[in-house]
Amino acid sequence: MRRLIGVLLVLLIAASAVFASGVEEAEGSEFPWDPDRPINLIVPWGAGGSTDRSARTTAGIVEEQLGTSIVVVNQGGASGSLGTKAALDAPRDGYTWTAGAVKDLGVYGIMGLLDTSIDDWHLYLNVAMPNVISVRTDSPYQTFDDLLDELENGAGDIRVATAGVNSAGHTAMELLGTYVDIEYRHVTYDGGAPAVTATVGGEADAVPQLSVEQVDMISAGRLRPLVVLTDKALELEGVDEPVPPITDWIPEFEAAPIYFGIFVPKGVPAEVIETLDAIWERDVMTSETLRTWARENAVVFDPAYGEEAVRKSFPMVQIDAWLKHEAGDTVMSPADAGIPRP
Numbered sequence: 001m002r003r004l005i006g007v008l009l010v011l012l013i014a015a016s017a018v019f020a021s022g023v024e025e026a027e028g029s030e031f032p033w034d035p036d037r038p039i040n041l042i043v044p045w046g047a048g049g050s051t052d053r054s055a056r057t058t059a060g061i062v063e064e065q066l067g068t069s070i071v072v073v074n075q076g077g078a079s080g081s082l083g084t085k086a087a088l089d090a091p092r093d094g095y096t097w098t099a100g101a102v103k104d105l106g107v108y109g110i111m112g113l114l115d116t117s118i119d120d121w122h123l124y125l126n127v128a129m130p131n132v133i134s135v136r137t138d139s140p141y142q143t144f145d146d147l148l149d150e151l152e153n154g155a156g157d158i159r160v161a162t163a164g165v166n167s168a169g170h171t172a173m174e175l176l177g178t179y180v181d182i183e184y185r186h187v188t189y190d191g192g193a194p195a196v197t198a199t200v201g202g203e204a205d206a207v208p209q210l211s212v213e214q215v216d217m218i219s220a221g222r223l224r225p226l227v228v229l230t231d232k233a234l235e236l237e238g239v240d241e242p243v244p245p246i247t248d249w250i251p252e253f254e255a256a257p258i259y260f261g262i263f264v265p266k267g268v269p270a271e272v273i274e275t276l277d278a279i280w281e282r283d284v285m286t287s288e289t290l291r292t293w294a295r296e297n298a299v300v301f302d303p304a305y306g307e308e309a310v311r312k313s314f315p316m317v318q319i320d321a322w323l324k325h326e327a328g329d330t331v332m333s334p335a336d337a338g339i340p341r342p
Contacts (some may be wrong), residue, residue, distance in 0.1 A: 031066070031278055032271035033094065038069040040090075041262065042098045044083025045163065046191025047074050050129055050210040054260050055099035057293045058126045058284065062262075065279045076190050079166035080104050081113040088116055088265055094272035102259045102309075104166060106317030106339065107324060111166065112331035117338070118317065121263040122273055123309035124280055126290060128257035128300040129210040130230045131172035132243060134223040136200060144226040144249060147206060148180065156183030161195035161204035164188040165329070168258055169195060169209040171320050172229055174327060176208075179250045199223065210258070211236075211298040229255050236298050256315035256342075257300065280305040318342040 041059055045051045052074060059070040075083035080100055090096035105121060108114040133144065141147040150158055162169030169192065176182060187204050189195040192213035199207040200222045207214065207223070211234065217223040218236060225243040228234040231253070233242035246253045264276065284290065285303040294301035304312055319342050321334035335341070 031275040033066075033269070033275035035066055035068045035095065037095065038071050039063075039066075039094075040096045041070050041072050042083045042087045042096065043072055043074050044076060044080040044086075044098060044100055045074070046076050046194060048193035048213075049163065049191040050168070050212045051080075051100045051260060052191075052193075053212060053297070054126055054129075054293075054299075055262060057290060058124075058262060061284055061287050061289060062276075062279055065283050066275070078113060079111075079164050081108050084108065084116070084263075085114050087263070088114070088120070090265075092265060092267040094264070094268040097262055097264050099262050100260065101168060101316075102261065102313035103168075103171070103316045103320045105263065106314070107166065107321050107330075110321055110330040110332050110334055110337050110339070111324060113166070118310065118314070119338075120266055122266060122268075122276070123261055123263060123305065123313065124276060124284070125259045125261035125302065125304045125309045125313060126284065127294050128259050128302050128312075129168070129212055130228050130234060130257070130299070131168055131208050131255075132211045132214055132218075132225050132228050132234065132298075133172070133206055133208045134199070134214055134218065134225045135206050136202065137221055137224045139205065139224065141206070141226065142224075144244070147226055148182075148249065151182040151184055152180055154183065156185060158184045158206060159187050159204040160184045161187045161189060161198045161207045162209060163190070163192045163195055166324075167192065167209070169207065171323065172208040174323050175229070175255060175319070176246075178323065178326075179253055196223070215296075215298050229253070234298055237296060254319075256319055257302075257312070258316050259302070259309075259313035261303075261309070261313075277305055315342060 043052045063070040084098050087096050087098035105118045109117050135141045192209040198204050219238045228243040229246045231247045235242045291301045321339045
């Protein structure tokens with residue numbers, strides 16, 4: 001009898017331990033997905049640029065909720081398509097993401113850079129960014145009137161630094177060229193930050209990259225912002241005068257916001273997406289950290305995911321796709337890829 005009671009006690013203790021462990025695990029599993037190793041976030045552009053900075057800020061918010069590290073890996077090249085392809089080719093286990101501008105995902109296919117479209121990805125947006133055209137503070141171009149006159153009437157000698165074909169800066173110049181007849185020398189760099197640095201250093205005369213990539217040099221008095229490609233003036237912290245909008249010169253100018261975010265290939269386990277949806281809804285879309293970062297970097301705090309993310313970001317995909325098609329930079333019509341003319 002004593003032996004039987006002893007066995008029963010052992011079984012009871014073991015069962016209690018298993019039950020307690022199960023309760024602990026249930027209480028600790030806040031989300032459907034509980035990653036057991038670090039996540040790789042491939043940034044397909046250089047360090048310090050718009051994608052890199054916004055992605056690192058957002059990754060910090062997400063990894064705090066997941067309880068695992070998100071390792072940012074910069075893998076630039078081919079207008080962002082190399083790093084994006086690496087994420088697309090990785091095992092669909094939820095441990096490899098990429099980041100960037102949604103417009104890039106939308107035009108890789110029609111440009112022949114990568115066989116993909118936004119339909120292949122789950123979009124998690126963080127901010128929208130405007131383009132600013134700036135020059136060195138010692139530049140002879142004091143206003144946008146001065147620069148625009150040279151772009152229209154000069155010999156095409158104005159050196160314009162961008163992060164390369166398909167970058168936000170190049171798209172900005174090509175879009176400007178649909179409204180006014182301009183000529184310029186396109187000088188490309190491996191990212192927006194190097195393009196800004198090159199302009200400050202005198203390798204280029206102007207830079208049309210995104211505000212986040214220029215804000216430090218503008219605040220430091222190394223760059224003079226001449227115009228922002230929106231219909232509203234852009235206010236920068238520490239800068240006395242707001243940057244005037246392009247509509248002051250071209251009232252009919254139309255541009256859609258360039259949305260950035262983190263992208264996860266479709267085909268990953270459903271619990272990965274359920275978890276990220278929940279984190280975006282509860283933590284990213286209400287993040288004071290991201291909101292402050294957006295304000296300090298002169299970008300728009302506007303997180304979204306799912307269908308809402310597609311709705312917000314698709315207009316710029318349309319603009320960019322048809323802009324590149326009309327410039328002869330595509331291998332197929334955007335219409336054939338399901339991108340209607342805006």
